[in-house]
Amino acid sequence: MTNIIDAKVFPSGTGCVECLESGGWWLHLRRCTECGHIGCCDDSLSKHATAHANSSGHPVIRSFEPGEDWFWNYRTNDYMDGPLLAPPLHHPLEQPVPGPAGSVPENWQDVLMDS
Ligand SMILES: [Zn+2]
Numbered sequence: 001m002t003n004i005i006d007a008k009v010f011p012s013g014t015g016c017v018e019c020l021e022s023g024g025w026w027l028h029l030r031r032c033t034e035c036g037h038i039g040c041c042d043d044s045l046s047k048h049a050t051a052h053a054n055s056s057g058h059p060v061i062r063s064f065e066p067g068e069d070w071f072w073n074y075r076t077n078d079y080m081d082g083p084l085l086a087p088p089l090h091h092p093l094e095q096p097v098p099g100p101a102g103s104v105p106e107n108w109q110d111v112l113m114d115s
């Protein structure tokens with residue numbers, strides 16, 4: 001395991017990079033442990049965390065949700081242990097789930113269920 005986890009890299013921001021660019025929204029957030037990219041989870045519409053792993057070859061993510069500290073390795077398809085990463089370890093507590101505030105449709109549960 002060479003550089004797939006760089007504990008010194010800060011997260012790219014407080015929300016999914018691609019969703020924020022496109023005005024989209026997410027359910028949960030994941031953090032790339034190699035470059036700090038924040039992306040949305042596989043239960044979100046766009047699955048940007050997995051898309052980032054596929055396009056960049058960065059195989060490990062850590063949850064960016066408050067109270068969650070698990071790492072996931074796409075190469076082994078399994079959870080793994082990891083070091084304490086550079087802060088913050090999760091999105092701001094005042095940021096709603098799903099987020100971000102103002103972009104989530106009122107019927108978001110239906111939207112996700114139909115996707
Ligand atoms: Zn996204």
Ligand SMILES: [Zn+2]
Pocket residue numbers: 032033034035036037052056058
């Ligand atoms: Zn990355």
